[in-house]
Amino acid sequence: MDFAFLAQTMTTLLKAVPMTLALFSLSVFFGGLLALLIVWMRVGGNPVLSATAKGYIFVFRGSPLLIQMFLVFYGLGQFGFIRYSFLWPFLREPFVCAVLSLALCTAGYSAEIFRGGIRAVSPREIEAARSIGMSGALLVRRILAPIAFRHALPA
């Protein structure tokens, strides 16, 4: 066993840990925000929005992350209007591309988890809230969101 070599490798590896954590936390944050938007589109009554959200979830859960990442990193640069737009300095960076594709992919999965949480809220609780005169926003904030979040937590 070459302990000096092992120690040296370990320090090199440990230096990469913050990068992993940064990628993870940023993509979970943005993915979570996007998931909220998608789940709102999905469970809202509008058929067009609901179909769009369904399509999004199908595409991002049905294809491998690696192919999504390559599509963002290599694929987008192929288009002139992106290459010459103000976005290019950002989209050229591997870090931004990684966060973007991770967030897009996570959003697909989280949206389904949130939807499961929302469906687990008993309709009676919603009826009860309505009957004491809660408005839509108040209902979501006080009843739907806390219960759905509690159900979604293990997943």
Next chain:
Amino acid sequence: MATLELIGFGSTGWGALLLLATLMTLAVTASALAIGAVLGATISAAKLSGKASLVALGNVYTTVFRGVPELLIIYLIYFGGSSAVTSIGTAMGYEGFLGLPSFLAGALAVGIISGAYQAEVFRGAYLAISKGELEAASAIGMHRGLRFRRIIIPQVLRLAIPGLGNVWQLSLKDSALISVTGLAELMRTSQVAAGSTRQYFLFFIVGGILYLILTSLSDRVFNGAERRANRSMPTAAMGKA
């Protein structure tokens, strides 16, 4: 029209290769699922055995292989396996590097991971069998082997179908990572096609669509299997879940 030619089946088209690669992805995923089924059944038996040492072993297996990134396992099996094969070769008098076949390494790596997930699926299915049925089987004098074959196996298989469908989808997407070993599966072929034609967007979209076709088709197959397995169940609350 140049686009259609590129993904078509003509002499300059990548269509045939992409189709072949799709079949390769299916083959490697199916092998991985089979390897995982054997591993998963063994591990879940260990976890259900009640012996402290076996339970601990099973827990370590499922924790490690569900907690470590798939890519790392693939690298470990491919490069670790190759160096093991090389050292065996050297011991037997063969000079130089011997590689583990990438299909074998990939199927093994994805299989080991899917085994960890399948172990949990099988364990959940076993625990869902009602205790009364097991007692009834013992009460009419079935011995362990018969009870296992007639009562436990059919029900575990039925209850495990939805979970196995999930594991299959996971493995299908994990198999894209096998492309790092150079196996000409769907991901690798899209990458090569994209690189040599400089049509990155086109080929990754086509690759993605082929994956979507695979996942949605297999979703249908598993739904059909679930309906068929549950066709004689009285509480027909199945169907769309």
